[in-house]
Amino acid sequence: MTDKLLPPKKKNPQLRQRVPTLPPAMRSRAALGLTAAAARGEFSLQHCEDCGAVQYPPRDACSSCLSVKLSWRETGRQGKLIAETRIHASPDPYYRERLPWRSGLVRLDAGPTVLCHLHGDVGRGDTLRMDLKLDKAGQGAMIALPVERTPDMADDPQLRSLTADPKHRRILITDIRSPMTRPLIDGLLAAGAAHVFVGQSESWRRGSDHEAIAALDKVSVVQLDVTDASSVQRLAAEIGGKTDILINTARFVRPGGVLGADTVFAREEFETNALGLMRLAQAFGPGMASRTADGVNSAVALVNLLSVHALSADPHYGAFSASQSAALSISQTLRSEFRSSGLRVINVFTGPTDDEWHQPLPPPKVPPKALAKSVLTALGEGLEDVFCGDVAKDLQERWRKDAKVLERELTGGGA
Template sequence: MTQPLSPPRKRSPLNRTLAPSQPPAARSRTSHGFTAAAAEGRFALQCCAHCGSFTYPAREICPECLSTELPFVEAPRGGVLVSETTVRVPADVYFRERAPWRIGLVKLDCGPVMVSHLHGDCAEGERVAMSLQLDKSGQAVAFAKPQQETPHMQDDRQWREMTADPKFRRILVTNGRSPVGLAAVEALLKAGARTIHVGVPENWKPFPEEERLRALDGVKLVPLDLGDERSVRDLAADIAGKTDILVNTAEFVRPGGLTDRQGTSFFQMELAETYMGLVHLAQSFGPAMRMRGADGIDSAAAWVNVLSVYALANWQPFGAHAASQAGCLALSHCLRSELRSGGVKVMNVFTGPIDGDWFQTLPPPKVAPRAVADGIVSGLRQGLEEVFVGDVAQDVRRRLAANPKALERELG
């Protein structure tokens, strides 16, 4: 039975921080179909288009009928743990530092047998639920958990290695004035966060929720202007080495595209707050978080960017905003590559129009800030890289996958 996680003790500054290491990362190009599924929390296997057989591991041809048409499709998650073992002296550096480590063979209901990492509450001969997880190297691995919820299930040591659960972690939310930032603070506190620093731009200017935030136990308001490099660096000098999860809720939304606007002031303001704000955060907080990827149960774990789904396909009524979000998306891919060596996940949360002031005139459906906050917590607990919140975001995702050019015309 999984034991509940204990709050971490205060570290001695004299102790050396353990350098991050990574599990083996070699994969074939075909096997990245598993990676794409794991990034979004799906369990997908190759299924032959001719005979319908599921196959694992990734192959170029079907072992049953030799067909070359093996698309990745959603697969049943159920299976039986037929055997298990505990590795106590692994050869690999990453697993040696985390030994003992449980692995096992799972016979899936759909046919294949998978080598899987095991949750501590899985027992040989019992049914399990499978998932694909992204490990510290950013590659997809199979993970087996009990089919039924068990006490303190999220606290399992091996499961926590695959995720970025907020429990007992110290978090920075970059904009406490935004509705999403406020909702994220409350959701992360409920998820067990240890301390939350909340950035407040123009901290001399009061805002309606300020007193409520100050009254929350474990919440500390700090001055932070993402468009000001010095402001970001000053805060990083104080808390970068103590930030386990960074949630970037930068917000600057104005309607209009290119030819509808006169002058460049709004473009510059939007880029300063979103694109350049992400640059300032990455340069100031990224190196410290990357070095703390193996720092115990409250190690640096994740970087979250809240982005518009129109970063994936420009929507003309808010075309300039979508363009700045597309730039942030490209930067997040760069950041993901750079933080991977420290085992820090970069998660992008894509939303449709948020129910707030700047999307006030748009008809439903719109996304409630609380739904975005819940998506952030859920994504962290599952260890995802891509989260789509709300009907609009899910719809754009599906249409983009089906026909990108059609979506471009429809949004334009």
């Protein structure tokens, strides 16, 4: 059984510390389908449209009939471990510092035999459940997991290296006034977070939950205004070296289209929603990127909350949608810039949330607890894109199917 993960010991500055290294990152273009599936939390393999054969590893032509009509589909996760090995020596710098490392061959019920990482609670002959995760290089990797959840399952070193689990980590939440802040704090502490910092701007505008949050054990309220570069930099100088996960909950929303919009409000939406993310990444990112190999409490993720209308604009929230699209582009660029360190950038997309600025909209709306749960799921599963709520999931599916049709439907150009 997996050993319980203990809190990290105080580091000895005289000893050599690990520097960020990445597992091998080279993949074929076909294999990027595995990466895309892992980013969304799916288990997808190529299926031949002519003969139906399931393919692994990914390829450009069917291994059975040589057809090039291969499509990615959700595939059954069940399989059986038929061989295993424990690697004790490796020329690769990433694995050399993490030995021994278990891997094995699993025969999937769907057909192919796959080479994968092995969770510590599975053994030869076991029936198991396969999962796709993003490794430190941002590439899709297979891991074999127990069918039923085991005690301390998430503490397995190989599984933990493929996720951003908050256990024993220190987290910064950027906005104490966000409706989801309290349920997010409760969820993080229940998941074993070592400490939670909560940002507060304009301290004279204290909300009803401020005193209750400030009184919580393992929680500190700190001064942070994401629209003020000096405020962000001061906090980064204070706690940047011990921030393992940064969750950006700061958001400014105003309804209205573009032609009649107040540009003062529009500027504030961009300052908070897009440029605020840039300021946070510039101030906290380099320090976090340097600590991605820092053991139990290594830095692992920057999380950003986005409206699903970052994909396709809602004309009733025109400037807000534009600021969300800008934030999405910034997060995609950050993924490229953080890739060499292994720091993960996670986007949690949501439909209309249950707050004062979305009150005129009809249900369904996303309650704060559901949004907080999606953030915790993204961290615990190591996902890259998560869609929270029925509206977000529906719009994402329609956008993937045909973005232009979705645009016409949202802007009133549909039938």
